[in-house]
Amino acid sequence: MSSAFTTSAARNIFYGGTVFFFLLFLALTYQNEKALPARDNRANLTPQVIAGKKIWETRNCIGCHTLLGEGAYFAPELGNVYKRRGGDKGGAEFIKAWIKAQPTGAPGRRQMPQFNLTEQELDEMVAFLKYVSEINTSNWPPNIEG
Template identity: 35%
Template structure:
């Protein structure tokens, strides 16, 4: 091309790129109200956002993957943990973590009940923003290793269905092919909403928001034989299923798992999972002897 043709090409290309950019910008702004659920921004949500900023939560946590990386990303925290757990945690974080055991400490911000409710409302709004799948998964900050393996909990969580057999607790049955009910249950363990592995570890002695599931089958037998058990299960499988669909029937010892006789575990799995899926999840969890 000669100089005139080159100049014309550059001008036309720049004009086209500018038009495309402006069109995409306008289209993005057109979608923002729907993507961000703007109609659900209530005064309480706004108050929660103010609490988030006033307490400098972003100095340790991230939202949508943006912020500090010292503590977990909280984009989906209300879906992963639920309001009862978050309320108890924000009232007294020291019940859940301590500096000596976990090498970090969530400071007690001395939040009022109103501030906690507003902050949870803000988290609910954030969790329902269409963030196009970002961040791709919750950010784990624990560095605890799984006994007997070279995997960290974060690596275990990212290993995917059927790839964590080496990290299974002692006595757990290896997972078979994709059509194996146990394999399907293992996949559900990671993909149910909320995902079970967001709160439960399968490593012995590693308790997260919920108790470890290592040795679950053995503990189920002991629990059913104890005088404290008031449920109706008569087998390991029935006990595990009862624990999933009615988690407050038997409360695991320790005040970090329940409050006021109600388990922090969501009680929505009976509605979100089919009977077949529950059977698959129970079959998987029953392998943890």
């Protein structure tokens, strides 16, 4: 690097550039908050859904599954599981029966723990998964298999 470009010039560019792009990021975050209500399905954020989110978290579901593509890659995507398993025609029943039937115990197969959820907790879990399935994700995943 030429001697005209000094360390203090480099330092000033660093501070100036960082501050500029951080402020730009904050502006985009503000804009993002403005745009979210039209996409994030918050109208359906009921107390039941919120309780379901807490069950999702305290059973560490993300430790095996992905939700909208984020999480672990050991077990299926659950962002669209409500729709994959029948939607309003049987999705809820399928998910509840599935959770209750775990673990399958099939030798050599991946196993999901038994969480002993009550009927109320199962309904909350389903409500949460239904709410997530109705978020506008720009058509991700590419197909129903997740």
